[in-house]
Amino acid sequence: MILITLQTPAEAKLIRQRLIQEGLWVRLLQGERQTFFWVDPSSAKVDLDYLRSLPGVAEVIETPSPHPLIDKQPSQLDVEGIPVGFGAPPCFIAGPCSIESESQVQFLAEKVAKAGAAFLRGGAFKPRTSPYAFQGHGAKALKWLRDAADQYHLKVVTEVLDTIDVPQVAETADLIQIGARNMYNYALLKSAGRAEKAVLLKRGFSATIEEWLSAGEYCLMHGAKAVIFCERGIRGFDSNTRNLIDIGAVALLSHVKKLPVVVDPSHAVGRRDLIPALSRAALAAGAAGVMIETHQSPGEALSDGSQALPLNEVGPLFAELRHMGRGF
Numbered sequence: 465m466i467l468i469t470l471q472t473p474a475e476a477k478l479i480r481q482r483l484i485q486e487g488l489w490v491r492l493l494q495g496e497r498q499t500f501f502w503v504d505p506s507s508a509k510v511d512l513d514y515l516r517s518l519p520g521v522a523e524v525i526e527t528p529s530p531h532p533l534i535d536k537q538p539s540q541l542d543v544e545g546i547p548v549g550f551g552a553p554p555c556f557i558a559g560p561c562s563i564e565s566e567s568q569v570q571f572l573a574e575k576v577a578k579a580g581a582a583f584l585r586g587g588a589f590k591p592r593t594s595p596y597a598f599q600g601h602g603a604k605a606l607k608w609l610r611d612a613a614d615q616y617h618l619k620v621v622t623e624v625l626d627t628i629d630v631p632q633v634a635e636t637a638d639l640i641q642i643g644a645r646n647m648y649n650y651a652l653l654k655s656a657g658r659a660e661k662a663v664l665l666k667r668g669f670s671a672t673i674e675e676w677l678s679a680g681e682y683c684l685m686h687g688a689k690a691v692i693f694c695e696r697g698i699r700g701f702d703s704n705t706r707n708l709i710d711i712g713a714v715a716l717l718s719h720v721k722k723l724p725v726v727v728d729p730s731h732a733v734g735r736r737d738l739i740p741a742l743s744r745a746a747l748a749a750g751a752a753g754v755m756i757e758t759h760q761s762p763g764e765a766l767s768d769g770s771q772a773l774p775l776n777e778v779g780p781l782f783a784e785l786r787h788m789g790r791g792f
């Protein structure tokens with residue numbers, strides 16, 4: 465495909481006329497931060513240098529890839545001052561599955577910061593399989609999360625479930641999480657992109673790598689500053705582990721596509737005893753970091769207690785992983 469990036473939306477009308485005159489069939493794609501023309505591959509052949517010479521054209525990309533913006537993303541990202549990706553130290557994200565109370569998140573923020581995490585995670589809006597399960601404390605939990613993170617100089621990762629909540633989640637989060645269940649929710653991907661923050665994009669349970677990358681393309685096209693991919697396991701057939709962690713996808717994204725991937729071993733296997741081994745595997749395969757659920761009392765957690773790493777194990781695990789670096 466050919467993608468023409470404009471300097472400003474103001475040039476769109478004139479440029480469209482020129483492109484049509486050249487026999488191109490084009491569609492205007494209006495992102496929040498950038499405006500593009502997508503050129504239909506079945507239209508006339510055209511000299512790319514001519515397109516580049518048109519006044520108002522910033523860039524012309526020709527690629528067989530359906531996700532050129534993701535392909536062009538730098539291999540090291542800056543997430544509110546935290547480097548993530550190639551050449552950066554491993555990025556550690558930790559916190560509870562759900563934010564259960566203000567005191568809980570305060571307590572865990574201190575522990576997680578001491579353990580060496582750069583990001584505090586915690587769900588205020590929870591995507592639960594059962595409508596009877598705890599759904600999260602919503603907006604008030606966002607405030608608890610932000611306050612706790614600020615007190616311990618942590619960055620915030622939290623999930624947005626609904627387009628209507630994007631502005632308030634974006635106000636709180638340094639990294640907006642799109643959950644596995646919503647990887648295919650294109651309205652939400654666009655809306656999260658428009659918040660102009662970095663996005664942590666979880667892989668859908670049954671998503672191919674290409675579908676996952678294209679979901680990232682939606683976020684970038686609509687204004688996201690960056691996309692970090694999060695492998696959290698795909699559906700397998702064996703119930704000993706909750707999901708099947710796809711280490712091959714981690715190696716492919718990291719080594720071949722040079723994209724930052726964070727692995728979430730908690731959701732991948734659903735059991736705390738395997739988290740250290742899978743975290744090592746993740747970094748050895750090239751992951752830029754790990755995201756781990758932890759809890760002050762896993763047996764009493766309102767969600768995902770079985771996959772919460774006990775607090776006293778988080779620091780030693782991160783210390784060990786830090787020495788592994790990126791593995792290449």
Ligand code: PEP
Pocket residue numbers: 561587591623642643644645666696731
């Ligand atoms: C989570 O990280 O809290 C979560 C719900 O994860 P996933 O979308 O991977 O199930």
Ligand code: MN
Pocket residue numbers: 561562731757767768
């Ligand atoms: Mn969870």
